[in-house]
Amino acid sequence: MKIPKERLEKYKGLKRDFAEEDYINLQPIQRGGILTEEAMRAILEFGDGYSTCDWCPPKTARLDMITNPPIQDFYKDLAEFLGMDVARVVTRCREAKFIAFRMLGRPGDYIVLDSTAHYSSYIAAELADMKIKEVPNSGPPEFRVDLNEYATKIEEVKKESGKLPAAVLLTHVDYLYGNLNDAKIVSKISKEYGVPFILNCAYTAGIMPVDGRELGADIITSSGHKSWAASAPTGILAFNKSLEEKLTVRSKIEGDLTKRRFGAKELAMLGCTVMGAPLITLMASFPEVVSRVERWGEELEKVRYLVSELERIEGVKQLGIRPKMHTLTHMETEGFYKVSQTHKRKGYFLYDELRERKIVGIQPGLTKHFKFNTYGLTWDQIRYVRDAFFDIAKKYGLNVC
Amino acid sequence: MAERFRRRAADPLHWGSNPHPGSIGDYMGMSSELKETIGELIKILNVLRKTSPNHQMGDGQKEEVIRALDSARRRLEKLREGITT
Secondary structure (H helix, E strand, O other): OOOOHHHHHHHOOOOOOOOOOOOEEOOOOOHHHOOOHHHHHHHHHHOOOOHHHOOOOOOOOOHHHOOOOOHHHHHHHHHHHOOOOEEEEEOOHHHHHHHHHHHHOOOOOEEEEEOOOOHHHHHHHHHOOOEEEEEOEOOOOOOOEOOOHHHHHHHHHHHHHOOOOOEEEEEOEOOOOOOEOOHHHHHHHHHHHOOOEEEEOOOOEOOEOOOHHHHOOOEEEEEHHHHOOOOOOOEEEEEOHHHHHHHOOEOOOEOOOOOOEOOOOEHHHOOOOOOOHHHHHHHHHHHHHHHHHHHHHHHHHHHHHHHHHHOOEOOEEEEOOOOOOOOEEEEEEHHHHHHHHHOOOOOHHHHHHHHHOOEEOOOOOOOOEEEEEOOOOOHHHHHHHHHHHHHHHHHOOOOEO | OHHHHHHHHHOHHHOOOOOOOOOOOHHHHHHHHHHHHHHHHHHHHHHHHHHOOOOOOOHHHHHHHHHHHHHHHHHHHHHHHHHHO
């Protein structure tokens, strides 16, 4: 089929409306994925399709065996950085979870997970044909996951199915409130039961220090485009030696006519995973990532400062555990909601006002509560955001104490 | 002959070599110089990212931008000279 030329025009000269150079972007999922200078430069070299595969060794044709660019070394360094034994780069954190579920359990098995887990944790279990058992949280205003309840839920699974769950999953920092969960508690419980412990570090590894060994994780999953200054799609699956055999089992299939076999390929990775530009950005940003996690303390100072300043506005209150232990933040904003009730743009007024001040990333239409992430913003940008909110509040007659 | 040079230039085993002055092989150096120039401009983009949205730069940042612009200009001039001589 031929597509008319005029219809193709829209694909030329693609531009982003909210370039990082022009706006302050508070979008919770985007702050940790902003590329480093090295990553931007590396795209020039390795943006073309299979460009990372120029030197793929013919006898062991597999991504993790490539030494130029140093993918093999990177996998080792990545595992060491996370305090794990083995690492693989996969397409997304959700794929890492799916691989873990699929390779550790069987259809019908249970996964015990926290009730603030990302939807993709549920869907990964669904695709693996597994059931889930949720660990409750305290509800408003803290939404704190009751980590000791993992033991109760494991017992429930045992009672219902006659066997232990295939794995337990804890979301290290949840996407809703940015609460940091104490992984050691869940690790201890999972070890007592002998159930593999998966720590989902989509919002933590890559921006704050995460040591899987210290936290007692058997598997760590993470997201390159969310927290490792990499392009999408990039995910990380890191695990301990004890699970290597299960997770990296090789392909055994054989062609019935050709007798072809693919014994070098890792089954769950479907052979090679992320090649080309996304992987290269993850690698190119790695030195900066290793260094930036050491500055996590300052990131916490900035978010706590902004939260305390925004709470000076009438009707504004932070949700989730206090003090903030992560830069992803959920605010309840009754004052702005009241304004929206009489504004002609309704809930969109706040978005409009922020956008006018070159701030984006707060979901359009939301005024009663919204999320933001301050990760990587400079102090000047933090103050700019504060001033913009104060300005909007005063414009609509809200008190700023 | 031209085809031979083109193939040689595309062969990773010959990267970095300069098979014949004035031949297509010279463009290997040109592409690397061009990428370095883009790299200098990327540095500036990164300063803009750190100072968005009003781009009030400190003295250090201004110096960094000027250094990158100067370096990019020198590289572009060199490239221009190379192609016209």
